[in-house]
Amino acid sequence: MTYRTGFMIKKYTGTTLFFLLVIALCLVFLSPFLVMFTTSFKTNSDAFTIPVKIWPRTWVFENYPAALAQIPYLRYMLNTIYITVLSILGQVLVTPMVAYSLSKIQWKGSKIISGLLMATMMIPITVTMIPLYRTYSMLGLTNSYVPLILPTYFGKAFYIIIVRQFFNGVPNSLIEAARIDGANELQRYIFIALPLCKPVLTTVGIYAFLDAWSDYLMPTIYITKSEMLTLSLGLQQFMNEYSVDWVRLMAAAVMFVVPVIVFFAIFQKNFVQGIATSGLKA
Structure with missing residues (x-):
């Protein structure tokens, strides 16, 4: 006892x-x-009053409508949503196709391509920024959303590796059974492999959402027209040469972050399941 x-x-x-x-x-x-x-609920003076307090001394709710009025917030949000939706669609369409071909189709050079994909993950974006910009500039695609969206339709190495790891865990007997039943390669991919990878595709979708929604560097390089700015760039307008409107900036930042929190909360279960089934650790 x-x-x-x-x-x-x-x-x-x-x-x-x-x-x-x-x-x-x-x-x-x-x-x-x-x-x-x-x-975001403080006054500018309250935000910097010593001693600093977490909670506002006086709650100011006007910062949120003021932040929406100070910049074309809804316009920037629509721009961001447009880029994000098309980016997610590109990654979700292309990534499983490439990953399936590397995992379940036997062809010469598949292992070499897989190794090259791993190698590209070690190349920092700063190395490719200038060549990519010159390429898009020569094609007349700067000041458009094409440089932000088009690369997602060629897949991203990290996402492809995640989905490939998942397909490596799918028994080959399932694919072979469909082959014996007369299904061609496209049918085996659409009706057998694709439905099985829904959890890991959700993970890819969440990663793609976070990348596109919060991307700051690429829009800075390719977009200069004010009406085409994304939210991450639009928040800079609360800063000027001599001062920063911190409380309105914080209000705008909260509205910028809330969709990310809501999106992750909705798909959290699928995200964890996708990480677990892909053989990676969160």
Whole structure:
């Protein structure tokens, strides 16, 4: 009885410490968002008053409509949604096709291509920025969304590797059974492989959403027309040469982040399942 009691005490103590650690880590990671959120309800003077307080001394709700009025926020959001939706569509269409061909179709050079894909992940974007810009400039595609959307329809190495890892875990017997039943390669891909990879495709979709929604560098390079700006670029308009309207900037930033939180909350279960089935660790 004493041994059992001691075991139960150790078990509950370990569980309690684990949850306390998780709560502490959550507070650490949520603290920047909490500060941003509470600052969006402050006045500029309150935001910098010493001693600094997390909660506003006076709640100011006018910062949100003021932020929407200060910049064409809805226009920038529509631009961002347009780029994001087409980018997700491109990645979800192309990635599983490339991954399936590398995993389940035997052709010469597939292993070499897989190795090259891994190698491209080690090339920093700064190396390819200038050649890509010159290419799009010569084609007359700058100041358009083509340079932001078109690359997604050629796949991204990281996403292809994730889906390929998933297909490697799919038994070849399923594909061979469809082959024996007379299904051609396209039918085996559409009716057998594609339905199986829904969880990992959800993971790819979430990654693609985060990349396209929060991308700052690529729109900075290719877009200069004010009416074509994305939200990540539009937030810069709260900053000028001599001052920064911090409280309205924080209000706009909260509205920028909320769709990401909602999107992830909706697909969180599928995201975790996709990471688990792809053989990678979150």
